[in-house]
Amino acid sequence: MGAALVRRGGCLLLWLALLLGCWAELGSGLEFPGAEGQWTRFPKWNACCESEMSFNMKTRSSSGLVLYFDDEGFCDFLELILTQGGRLQLSFSIFCAEPATLLSDTAVNDNLWHAVVIRRHFKNTTLIIDRAEAKWVEVKSKRRDMTVFSGLFLGGLPPELRSATLKLTLSSVKDREPFKGWITDVRVNYTQASPVESQEVRLDDEQSRLCAREDVCLNGGVCSVLNDQAVCDCSQTGFRGKDCSEGKVPFQLAPHRSHRNSYVVYLEQDIKVYE
Known part of the structure; x- marks a missing residue:
């Protein structure tokens, strides 16, 4: 058991060293x-x-x-x-x-x-x-x-x-x-x-500094730094825009059976028909 604890401790120290090293590189x-x-x-x-x-x-x-x-x-x-x-x-x-x-x-x-x-x-x-x-x-x-x-x-x-x-x-x-x-x-x-x-x-840590404000990326957007600028990834939020604050992104587009040359856009709970 002692040997197992030593191995686990060694793995933990190695993991921490790798984590700190990667953080420094970032x-x-x-x-x-x-x-x-x-x-x-x-x-x-x-x-x-x-x-x-x-x-x-x-x-x-x-x-x-x-x-x-x-x-x-x-x-x-x-x-x-x-x-x-x-x-x-x-x-x-x-x-x-x-x-x-x-x-x-x-x-x-x-x-x-x-x-x-x-x-x-x-x-x-x-x-x-x-x-x-x-x-x-x-x-x-x-x-x-x-x-x-x-x-x-x-x-x-x-x-x-x-x-x-x-x-x-x-x-x-x-x-x-x-x-x-x-x-x-x-x-x-x-x-x-x-x-x-x-x-x-x-x-x-420039990424932490530029992304520190709560209003950089809204609605769950993920902040990262590119060319010394804070950039928001909105791909998993359903929102769009520079700070993920603009309205819901259409996630389904399908033909509407009862209207020729028309389609239905589903936006969360709203359904709109466009001729």
């Missing part, structure tokens, strides 16, 4: 309100040599700190910010070399989802946006491997780092505005990453 993400002191820390990304990370983002802001990590006060860092009208600027350094910087041509502050990829290859770093724009830059360093000690910070930095400049390799990062918007589907080397800890950041 659009859960991080909502950054732009509050002072907000931050999210992911596990360390070992961006030393050949590696990449990716995420999706949506914002209306034209400035703010999107991503940062470093070697905790020595030489190496990588920073991604919003600047110059909502464009992404990437800067990084290795072995205390002059920072290498690139600026995207694409502005991403249009409140639409954008796919962002940061690809590391020793002295080179590439920024890819929506698979449509790719820019790379090379740092003039005597060493080609990047050293990383810190976690991967998104949206801001913890207060203890902002107040202790010696712990930050790039001192100016503490003065960056916090990011305001949404970030979802954070992946490191194609594997989905989960935040370790955060402050002032909300877990956001």
Whole structure:
């Protein structure tokens, strides 16, 4: 019996893990309100040599700190910010070399989802946006491997780092505005990453948020999200319209025997004859 309980418990844990994994894939993400002191820390990304990370983002802001990590006060860092009208600027350094910087041509502050990829290859770093724009830059360093000690910070930095400049390799990062918007589907080397800890950041499931109001879909319609819009499925309700509020849909159409060229439309309890 004990073995059976263990098996059942294992199955339950596996089911919960699969359920949570599927829920995460369906659009859960991080909502950054732009509050002072907000931050999210992911596990360390070992961006030393050949590696990449990716995420999706949506914002209306034209400035703010999107991503940062470093070697905790020595030489190496990588920073991604919003600047110059909502464009992404990437800067990084290795072995205390002059920072290498690139600026995207694409502005991403249009409140639409954008796919962002940061690809590391020793002295080179590439920024890819929506698979449509790719820019790379090379740092003039005597060493080609990047050293990383810190976690991967998104949206801001913890207060203890902002107040202790010696712990930050790039001192100016503490003065960056916090990011305001949404970030979802954070992946490191194609594997989905989960935040370790955060402050002032909300877990956001867009489908739940857009479908939260009771008046989105009426009469039992099922709400889902398509292209950032709430859409109602009225197929099982007998109603129609954008919110399933328009009158009953005819469900039976049959010839009327006593009238030539006529038919009967049955609407719930009403019967109407059309000549």
